[in-house]
Amino acid sequence: MNTGSPIIDEAFPRPVRWGEPELARLAETLRQPSLFYWKGPQTAALLAEFRKHHAFKHLTACSSGTAALHIAVAALRLRPGDEVIVPPITDMGSVIGILYQQAVPVFADLEPRTYNLDPAAVRRAVTARTRAIMAVHLAGNPCDLAALRAIADEHKLALIEDCAQAWGARYQGRPVGLIGDFGCYSFNDFKHLSCGDGGVVGTNIDDYGTSLQKWGDKSYDRVAGEKDAALLRDPADLAPNYRITEPQAAIAAAQLPRLDAIVARRREIAAQLTVELAKVPGLLPPESRSGDTHSYWFYFFRLETARFAGGQAAFAAALRAEGVSLSEGYLPKPVYGYRVFQTHNFFGGAWPVRDAGLTSMDYRQVRCPVAEAIIADGLLLYMNEAMSDAYVAKLARAVTTVAARLQH
Numbered sequence: 001m002n003t004g005s006p007i008i009d010e011a012f013p014r015p016v017r018w019g020e021p022e023l024a025r026l027a028e029t030l031r032q033p034s035l036f037y038w039k040g041p042q043t044a045a046l047l048a049e050f051r052k053h054h055a056f057k058h059l060t061a062c063s064s065g066t067a068a069l070h071i072a073v074a075a076l077r078l079r080p081g082d083e084v085i086v087p088p089i090t091d092m093g094s095v096i097g098i099l100y101q102q103a104v105p106v107f108a109d110l111e112p113r114t115y116n117l118d119p120a121a122v123r124r125a126v127t128a129r130t131r132a133i134m135a136v137h138l139a140g141n142p143c144d145l146a147a148l149r150a151i152a153d154e155h156k157l158a159l160i161e162d163c164a165q166a167w168g169a170r171y172q173g174r175p176v177g178l179i180g181d182f183g184c185y186s187f188n189d190f191k192h193l194s195c196g197d198g199g200v201v202g203t204n205i206d207d208y209g210t211s212l213q214k215w216g217d218k219s220y221d222r223v224a225g226e227k228d229a230a231l232l233r234d235p236a237d238l239a240p241n242y243r244i245t246e247p248q249a250a251i252a253a254a255q256l257p258r259l260d261a262i263v264a265r266r267r268e269i270a271a272q273l274t275v276e277l278a279k280v281p282g283l284l285p286p287e288s289r290s291g292d293t294h295s296y297w298f299y300f301f302r303l304e305t306a307r308f309a310g311g312q313a314a315f316a317a318a319l320r321a322e323g324v325s326l327s328e329g330y331l332p333k334p335v336y337g338y339r340v341f342q343t344h345n346f347f348g349g350a351w352p353v354r355d356a357g358l359t360s361m362d363y364r365q366v367r368c369p370v371a372e373a374i375i376a377d378g379l380l381l382y383m384n385e386a387m388s389d390a391y392v393a394k395l396a397r398a399v400t401t402v403a404a405r406l407q408h
């Protein structure tokens, strides 16, 4: 059926992600007497650059997005068995910190077209043990933050925003991260901005803000320690070492001025794809709320599978034959379907909070039908700011051509 050469007959574009600004900062870093983050000029520069985009009162740089999220969860001082509502389609990094704090991730289902937490499902998931909601802005599409904020306020829950995929995204004009109690960001190598690995966590709540640094730094209190050395090393809590280093911070600081251009180009590409895909019956482009700024870490659309011979698998195979870089469904299964959840193997084959009777959660019983449908019929197109208009036109043509060919 596929005659001749593929529609996309060129290599997948790769952006040049680092250059003179990063080199200059790294050179400066290597002339410093220390590469330690605390009082480090590169870490300070990173936080200053970050604040130009997100005006947080309290900020801590750390070693990853997972670390940023763990720090936010730890700052809530959860009790074993407390519950945090999370979406089932997300990175493992969203749930790792919850489990390490002996709290219980509770999966709530998604909206079918934004792929983000459905506020109605979140409301149904609230129990007497719920302490927080983790809003993941999947692919850079802002969650329904007004609705989630209202549920959180009504039940006195914290709202943590996982912005790892949402650099540059805006909820009704405001940068994501600032509507919740915490905003958490990742600089891992695959995100809009990268320093290899790194993260930032911010809050405007003073009670959390003053302790944010400690939760990623062995609970050493460097602020108090400056006034009284005895206070530095007398940890009052248990906390891991999630410190960033100066070379990472230097690269991250130099990356931030690139953000607006990266997001603007990604939005143009996505808009071009959506215009073309929306013309084809059975292709369902992603939706974002009007007034929101989706920053398109990836482009994810769904198929009305009954309309296409062979469904998701055949569609994906045909796209690959046309030279398209894609993945089926983003994740192979929802997070609760992962082996570690299905076997409750969180700590050496056991799950202490359940063994102690502090939760009755059984992840083998969890079902989120919308999330499962999204995984079963969705296709993820890899994208980045280096794609030319001509490349995007070929990409759109590959999708619409395959759709026409497989249409019943």
Ligand SMILES: *Cc1c(COP(=O)(O)O)cnc(C)c1O
Residues within 6 Å of the ligand: 063, 064, 065, 066, 067, 090, 091, 092, 093, 094, 136, 162, 164, 165, 186, 187, 188, 197, 198, 199
């Ligand atoms: C990447 C990612 C994380 C984790 O970030 P790391 O820096 O890789 O630890 C968390 N949540 C989401 C939604 C992510 O995409």
